[in-house]
Amino acid sequence: MREPLPADMFDELCPSSLNPVRFGDKWAALVIRCLEHGPRRFSELRVPLRRVTPKVLTQSLRSLERDGLIKRTVHAGAAPRVEYELxxxxxxxxxxxxxxxxxxxxxxxxxxxxREAYDGAARLGGVSR
Structure with missing residues (x-):
């Protein structure tokens, strides 16, 4: 049995939220990090990724699958289940x-x-956008 993903895995103050490296989409790196220790179900991913709407998480998973970074497996049975893995x-x-x-x-x-300096300058009108 795998350890459950911690609910505070991607706390708002987590360094991973400042990661300037983006690929796929905003949440792709976090999804990959969630899958690093093995397959997970959608509901398991929702725990640390609670700030992501189910629709956006689904889009991220599909994008990662399209790029060949994750595999989606449907397990048939009385209660079918889907798992995602790297x-x-x-x-x-x-x-x-x-x-x-x-x-x-x-x-x-x-x-x-x-970021604080930039946001402060923007509030004072010193940054053009």
Whole structure:
């Protein structure tokens, strides 16, 4: 039996939310991180990804499946169930994600300072958009 995913896995103050590396979509890296230890059902993914609507999570999963990063398996039976798991290509994303997360952890304070400075300047009208 696998350990359940922690509800606070992607807390709003988690360094992963500052990750500047985007591929697929906004939530793709977080979905990949959720699947790094094996297959998960949609309801399991919803626990740490509670800020993602079910519709958007479904879109992210489909996009990752289309890109060959995850595999969707339907298990037939009296109560059919669907699981998502990383493919070998998806597993190969873990090392770059680890590097990106390490970079974010190293530059956490600088990222927060830059965002606060930018937002402060924007409020004062000093940033054109």
């Amino acid at each position: 493919t070998p290509l998806g597993l190969s994303m873990l090392q770059p994600l680890d590097a990106a997360c390490a970079w974010v952890a190293e530059h956490w304070d600088e990222l927060l300072d830059a």
